[in-house]
Amino acid sequence: MEFDLIERIRRHTEVNRDDVVEGIGDDAAIVAVPSGRELAIAVDTLVEGVHFPAGTAPADIGWKALAVNLSDLAAMGATPAWALLALTTPDGDEAFFDGLARGFAELATPYRLALVGGDTTRGPLTVTVAVHGFTAPGEALLRSGARVGDVVMVTGTLGDAAAGLRCLAEPDASAYAALVERLNRPTPRVSAGQALRGIATACIDVSDGLVADLGHICAASGVGADIDAEMLPRSSALLTHFADADALDFALAGGDDYELCFTVPADRAGEVGATLARLGCGAARVGRIVEDAGVRVFDARGNLYEPARAGWNHFAA
Numbered sequence: 001m002e003f004d005l006i007e008r009i010r011r012h013t014e015v016n017r018d019d020v021v022e023g024i025g026d027d028a029a030i031v032a033v034p035s036g037r038e039l040a041i042a043v044d045t046l047v048e049g050v051h052f053p054a055g056t057a058p059a060d061i062g063w064k065a066l067a068v069n070l071s072d073l074a075a076m077g078a079t080p081a082w083a084l085l086a087l088t089t090p091d092g093d094e095a096f097f098d099g100l101a102r103g104f105a106e107l108a109t110p111y112r113l114a115l116v117g118g119d120t121t122r123g124p125l126t127v128t129v130a131v132h133g134f135t136a137p138g139e140a141l142l143r144s145g146a147r148v149g150d151v152v153m154v155t156g157t158l159g160d161a162a163a164g165l166r167c168l169a170e171p172d173a174s175a176y177a178a179l180v181e182r183l184n185r186p187t188p189r190v191s192a193g194q195a196l197r198g199i200a201t202a203c204i205d206v207s208d209g210l211v212a213d214l215g216h217i218c219a220a221s222g223v224g225a226d227i228d229a230e231m232l233p234r235s236s237a238l239l240t241h242f243a244d245a246d247a248l249d250f251a252l253a254g255g256d257d258y259e260l261c262f263t264v265p266a267d268r269a270g271e272v273g274a275t276l277a278r279l280g281c282g283a284a285r286v287g288r289i290v291e292d293a294g295v296r297v298f299d300a301r302g303n304l305y306e307p308a309r310a311g312w313n314h315f316a317a
């Protein structure tokens, strides 16, 4: 039974790579790290009811479990290579395994990411993915390199996923399909992260909300940041369905965006914007790095703006 379920996953996710010496099937996978490369390794867990609502389509769960991990590799500027999948489900429903594996493969295949192993257990629905990617020594994008005077930039648009989550409660969620899609199928900015190697001074992926995650860059770099609220990139879907104040709060603190927030020397911001526009996601300038610790948000008139929501925190009271 369990073997059959694992075999279903293996079949759906098959990707041939020369550097996979032993994939799914033995006690551990064997992989060959290219000479001169370091490994970037990350793991993230999605718990039903916490990271995705109960009732989320299996394929969306499979996609998102990988996407949030690829987003971590993207934030390091690493190139994805291999993954492990630890799956806990209440029952051995074959259709669920097929759907989850299909969604996972939809995202993995274009990156030629090989699923090389995992674990399958019974319990409350929980999906853990670990990813491994390559980076050249000294090339990874860290949180700690932001310098006073750098420009703060963000890929894509912010706030859509948090808005999508709000819309799920609406009677006709299909009207908000674009926002719900951003919640269920986030796009990890892998090629953007790679393009930022050697240019960005610091980088993070926005999972908990821009203010919270930019705060991590600031803390690690020993600097602060000033954000201009009116510069935040927001989608037309978000601005169509939500009042300005709500759209702004989602963009500042909604979370689940999986865009990259990064800093670059001011004289390189234009070039970076053009490069990322060519890659399809674009990048907007949203603020600047300053000496004063912490992250401040200013409205169009230059007044300090207090976001209504704080970033996402699992352990908040």
Ligand code: ADP
Pocket: 006, 009, 023, 024, 025, 026, 027, 028, 029, 084, 085, 086, 087, 115, 116, 117, 118, 119, 120
């Ligand atoms: P073990 O008893 O050694 O943990 P398992 O029966 O859990 O072995 O796994 C058998 C093989 O299947 C291993 O190669 C393992 O990596 C792989 N595997 C198990 N579950 C998954 C999964 N959900 N996704 C991918 N590979 C899996």
Ligand code: MG
Pocket: 118, 119, 120
């Ligand atoms: Mg096992």
